[in-house]
Amino acid sequence: MQTLLTDSGVTYPLQVAEVIEGDSLLASSLWVNVALAGVAALLFAYMGQSVHGERSRMIWVVALFIPLVSISSYLGLLSGLTIGTLQMPAGHPLDEVVSQWGRYLTWAFSTPLILAALGWLARVDKADMLAVIGADIGMCLTGLAAAQTTASIELRWAFYAVSCAFFAVVLYALLVTWPQKAKAAGTDDIFGTLRLLTVVLWLGYPIVWAIGVEGLALIESVGTTSWLYSGLDVLAKYVFAFLLLRWVANNESIVESGGSAAPADD
Ligand code: RET
Secondary structure: OOOOOOOOOOOOHHHHHHHHHHOHHHHHHHHHHHHHHHHHHHHHHHHHHHOOOHHHHHHHHHHHHHHHHHHHHHHHHHOOOOOEEEEOOOOOOOOEEEEOHHHHHHHHHHHHHHHHHHHHHHOOOHHHHHHHHHHHHHHHHHHHHHHHOOOOHHHHHHHHHHHHHHHHHHHHHHHHHHHHHHHHHOOHHHHHHHHHHHHHHHHHHHHHHHHOOOOOOOOOOHHHHHHHHHHHHHHHHHHHHHHHHHHHHHOHHHHHHOOOOOOOOO
């Protein structure tokens, strides 16, 4: 790949944007998500018209923000604003890596939305929600640090390990504590489906990081690494939010009553 660093070591967004245009695999992995996020945002805005209760509308608002954050995230990458090249420290399989650091940054906004929607669905209390979303933001920001650290390979993986520890807190809530709350709220059916989708897909992200260009570079192509993240994003965000909104629209009485209403047919 053509080197992006200038003599002074500064990477200019414009040059990076040119490289993205020249790499059709990388460019398509980003444009596809802009298009799908646009369609999802319009669809969710339309679906929200049939939602009236306060809790249901809260879930709808966060679901709508998921694709909106996504459009901003992918445009940041496409414009070259949140993507750059980094010289890797000794011990890394590649000398220079294209870092899509904007992904990690914007996950700090999009993943809390997903967790807030799940938390409201399961009627978890505010302290629980704060703890899990706090750990989630910690996961994203230490993931960003892992990707951007150039001091040593050990420090990159140290940040990766800290990010995994934060992730363990999120997984514990999704697998152990929140399902009990969802049962009491009468939303355990849909919560179970969305939890499975979330846990399986979210586990894919640290795996892609580890085998992709920023980790062990078993996959050396930035376009392939980017497509793997983009594919996970499509399922973890738009498909997730669609299933959630469709259920909320059909079962508003359960969401509003907290389990005392008779379940509606879905
Ligand atoms: C990183 C690398 C460091 C270790 C771990 C990670 C986990 C990332 C996850 C991301 C989920 C993103 C989603 C985005 C939707 O917009 C940062 C890759 C544990 C779980 C769902």
